[in-house]
Amino acid sequence: MDKKMEKAMNEQITKELYSSYLYLGMVAYFEAENLGGFAQWMKIQAAEEISHAMKFFNYINERGGTVILEAIDKPPAKYVSPEDVFKKTLEHEKFVTASINDLYTLAKEINDNASLIFLEWFVTEQVEEEKNPSDILGKLKYVVNQPAGILMMDKELGARALPVFQPNGEIAGG
Numbered sequence: 001m002d003k004k005m006e007k008a009m010n011e012q013i014t015k016e017l018y019s020s021y022l023y024l025g026m027v028a029y030f031e032a033e034n035l036g037g038f039a040q041w042m043k044i045q046a047a048e049e050i051s052h053a054m055k056f057f058n059y060i061n062e063r064g065g066t067v068i069l070e071a072i073d074k075p076p077a078k079y080v081s082p083e084d085v086f087k088k089t090l091e092h093e094k095f096v097t098a099s100i101n102d103l104y105t106l107a108k109e110i111n112d113n114a115s116l117i118f119l120e121w122f123v124t125e126q127v128e129e130e131k132n133p134s135d136i137l138g139k140l141k142y143v144v145n146q147p148a149g150i151l152m153m154d155k156e157l158g159a160r161a162l163p164v165f166q167p168n169g170e171i172a173g174g
Contacts, residue, residue: 001063002110008103008164009056011116014070015099020046022092024051026085035150037158044162045089052122058138059118064132082150089133097126 023046029134060067079085100122107115136157143149 001060001065002095002112005103005106005110005112005115006060006065007066008106009060010070012067012099012103013053013060013067014072015055015096016049016056016076018072019092019096020049020053021072022075023049025077026079026089028077028084029079030082031116035082035154037154037156040162041157041160042085045159047162052125055121059115063114082153083137086137086140090130091135093126093129093133098128100126102151107111115134 023042027039027042030036030042059069076087076088079088100119104116104119104123105115107119136153139153143153
């Protein structure tokens with residue numbers, strides 16, 4: 001595995017693990033606000049980010065590279081509203097998308113076709129990762145300062161089922 005690609009993918013592992021940590025902080029906020037449905041939605045996001053990190057982890061190993069785990073920064077602990085949380089979620093997912101795009105560009109530059117193919121899944125995944133919080137923000141704008149609306153959204157978001165993740169980062173049955 002090319003050393004530049006190995007280094008960049010190791011950095012991506014840290015970013016994916018930070019994403020999980022960030023979303024767990026959001027879970028804590030929602031649970032403190034008694035919004036269990038919002039918390040459930042974020043728990044699933046946190047779990048998905050770990051699965052993304054594991055995909056990179058396994059890929060580096062499969063290509064004969066060395067995984068190097070770095071420290072994970074402390075995420076923010078304070079939020080002012082569900083809308084604030086999802087604005088920050090969308091902003092963060094755009095950051096991750098840019099990082100994935102940089103990896104893809106690097107793979108093209110060094111003619112690493114295996115990594116290009118591997119990264120295509122992440123390019124597609126990031127479309128969904130940005131769409132989900134964007135859609136939730138679109139609904140939240142209608143329920144600002146309306147507790148009944150927030151509670152309805154809480155129920156809706158709580159219906160999201162936690163997928164079963166395999167040790168290799170894949171989703172069982174997916």
